[in-house]
Amino acid sequence: MTTAVQKITLSSSRDIPFSKLVLGQSNVRRIKAGVSIQDLAASIARRGLIQSLHVRPVVDTDGQEMGMFEVPAGGRRYRALELLVKQKQLAKTAPVPCVVGSSSSAILAREVSLAENVERAPLHPLDQYRAFKDLLDQGMSEEEIAAAFFISVNVVKQRLKLTTVSPALLDVYAEDGMTIAQLEAFSVSRDHTRQEQVWEAIKNNWSKEPYQIRRMLTENTVRASDKRAVFVGLERYEAAGGEVLRDLFQSDDGGWLQDVPLLERLVKDKLQMMADEIANEGWKWIEVAVSFPYGAADGLRELEGAPVDLSSEEKATLHALRDELRSLQAEYEEADELPDEVDQRFGELESAIKTLEARPVRFDLAEIARAGVFVSIDTDGAILIERGYVRPQDEAPVTPEGDNDPGTDGSDVEATGLVQRAVITIGGPPAGPEEDDEDGIKPLPDRLITELTADRTLALRDKLANDPATAFLAVLHKFVRDAFSGYSAQGVAMEVFVRGTVFPVQSEGLRDTNYARSIKNRHEAWEKRLPTDVADLWDSLSALTGTEQTELFAHCASLGVNALYERADRYGNGAISTHGVQQRLADADHLARAVGLDMIAAGWRPTVGNYLGSVTKARILQAVREGAGERASQLIDHLKKGDMAKEAERLLADSGWLPEPLRLADVDIEAVGSNAGDEDETLPEFLAGGDAGDEDVKQLDAAE
Template structure:
């Protein structure tokens, strides 16, 4: 015969006046955590007490009940009620719902207190999201929901943002098949089909990191920080019907624009409008583009303009600004730093002075009638206007009109279509695919090393110490090795043209920096030779060294060249070895300089084996295996996406002796002069 199951009896519940309750010393909670007593009191004031207190009778010395009760479990609620009594929002005799444990119970008071605090389960984020959603649908605002739960409105917005995630993915998360950070990454997009497609891909991979999900969801978008967006403006894009994808859980730098076609149309419309305004100035022609190719002004003659003279009002304004600047600097000459408001004012003064001193240029209408303007976007999203260029067919016919061909200041780009090797097309035709790590073609090597030369010039020109060291090394070598020469000083810089280049070079960071540095010096240099000598003689040492570094940078040559004969091959090897030493001294990192592998500049130009080698180094064996079955063109496209942001570089672009970290893939490449070691973390 089965024994009867013993039935339990629950503790009695009743209301006890608050002034008969005291906080028990057996309460285990000592450290303040979570919602403050003040916030809890406001919540009780709004919605009442949701949970009873756990109490025990207080006994006297003889073991008899005194009529008072101690509170071992529910101490924070007791303190919140006590605060409401002090604030006279609750009478001290107000009845409080209590669960009463009998006197002399075998269960310790500490046991009850510990159980109440330990045996509670935090609300699942998905349940919180659904509750917020229900409250929103029933008429509460986001701010009201935040106030009710003592959280900032951002938390409510973040939880409600999960409404944009596919129900299928929410179910996977609910069943612990996905982490909260991954779910939050999917909330960037409202496209449920795309979300599910990406989860299908990443769920089969070892890499399910949120950053990868975000990147895959935004791969066909444009960042809000893009120069095109800054040029057009987010307001214009939204007004035209565009949509912005935002990440409420991570810093998103303004978000992503999911309609690049609309953005490009708005950019070209605004460029065309600007071009019409500029054409009205009287120019013969105006050309517009997002960016012009490298060396686009090489074959043009540039007409001279005259800076517009300051008006009397502008001159007086400039004098007053300089006077105010000098007064402030004199007043705080002994201070360690300027007060914040004074520092802000000095910044405003400097901007105003710069705006007045950077004078617009006027041109002769006769010259304008045969010249034109290039209008494009600068790297910072501002309008770049290059005025005063005359096409070869519009140049005046003058005898012996020969342009100077050693002017480093005018030849910054270093590219001349006339230097293109005879018979070579603008894009080298890829030979039939071969197995194995086939050597890189001479043209691709030249393009890659042209990129490196450009970045090396920028780094060299920005580092006067290294530039001076290299110059002195060259001069001393020529002196002591008895290299023949003529003249009182045969030290010179010959600008090295870059005969071929990849399409991404003109808009690159080094190219922009070189142009900016060149234009700055060109603006300051006197035109008269004698005046220039005096100007140079009076220049401070820091500026002299900076100018020296800039001039020397045009002679930097780290180019690969096809070698025909042992002497030329040895000469190229020696040149590249010196370039390696210089790159190491400058800590040159081509990834930081802006080079990244694309189909156009590398991946579409090498064999499948080299593509897989690149992906394997940057992203691991599994990533390489996932694309190994693809055709060459598809593999190159997929590799470009995988390598985006990895900082991976071909061996020819790596700086020897300088460690580069491929952060995204966890690959560390440590290169030395003799070998390379690749370690997967």
């Protein structure tokens, strides 16, 4: 027997004057969400009431209808209409489209309110993107679209940014094959072919994080924050036809410059132009590079120049700027927060004062004729010009007394007024390490260990210079070892005769580290205080206070630190033996503990340039596993070495991880000394593999 299907009856629809409507108390919406009542009212005024209200007759205690209707579902629309009535935009008796439910229905009014809100499906982002695109194609601007739908312009831009994504990937997203975050990540590039290649490469991986997609799409680009990009400027780069990839969905630090060869050409051209201008000053040579290694000027004599005096106009301007700055500081001294225009003025004044105080330096023309200039880009993207360095081969020959032959000291340049044309040399970036796909955990390359310990040596020097007590003790320790025959004077980290150490190899960027800059600034500050004539040096040092003497002592002592690893000659033919290097590093560990050296606190972080790009994939994974955990290493174990190194740099940035050569080894210097015959067994792991040299050969100390 067939059961008859019960037919349903839909509620009737009718227009009811607004004055006959009252807001029901059974509406489940209590918390404000979505478009505001004011914006909804504006939308109704623009488009009319798109969706009817659901109402029920109000009945008395006997169940008789009273001619009024309550609104259990559609409370926000009711309030928006109410606001329009208050604003005189809608008449109180204006008819409102309503769906009228039965007052005797078994379905509770609260259930109707809940169903209306729960069963509502938000618009799919892809549908929203297509709708916005249609409106844009029909002539509406992004600002007009945002105003019409009461959303921010940035939301409209974000949705329209999806036009840069391949249609094939949009289809994948529409079929729930990827998340909206993944789709947004693809929008950083306009290359549909590359987008599809990236998706094919990762779609079957268990990890398809948006950051991986962004990294793969921008792996051959340059960050807008890179000093080369800052030096050239985005406007000049884009004017030359370069494209900047931008990410509207998260902070992109200015975006990515896609045309790297164009950027490098613009950098070279701008550096060349500045070098040509400097060449007019008469220098003998000009070295030009994006950056120079630490110690590039070692062995060169630096000229002593005289600052150019301020003109009367400049003095008056500087005086006025300082007065205005002091006046503003006094006026806003108690203010918790500065007004924007005042804060901007503070910056302008400080910048103008700094520019006037940074006086150019005048050099002797005869000295200019034999000296040169280094031109590079500073870490903040500004031009860095270092004038006045004389190479040993360019020094004026010693002229016997009475020999007045002109031209031997370069004075002919000044006399004739001729300006020689400088030889400009433009250097390229250092070659990167070759690809190494070996997966085994092998000892670190000797060159890499030397580079790492160069960082440690500079950081240790900087730390020791700020600890006069330890510096004094270190030198006293060396005195005692020299003075008492029961001690060996070899294998120590300090020598009273301070001898600067040249780093034969070093990582890119060593010159720009915090500790390298700290040492340079401290050294230059003392140079300005000390007399130029050695005959006056004793009296000058005697005039220093006790504290100043100890600070200068610590600085000089710190320059003798040598904590470098050096490859030993396995046959003992040179001055370096494995045992000597081992003793030097152990002695340096004692020194590092005494001054509290922490390479992480000093500013060292593992990067592609200083570590990760020079080791095997297995080493990279080991570092990530130790620093960021097993799960983090699994995220990158499928990547190629270059990509793996870049991701490892990001994962290890704030982990506090250090490679073995930068850690404090738990080596007892006395125990090491007593086991000198078993050098390979007592060496740290990263030093294993070298053969001991002749112990009678002079050992290198960890400080010179």
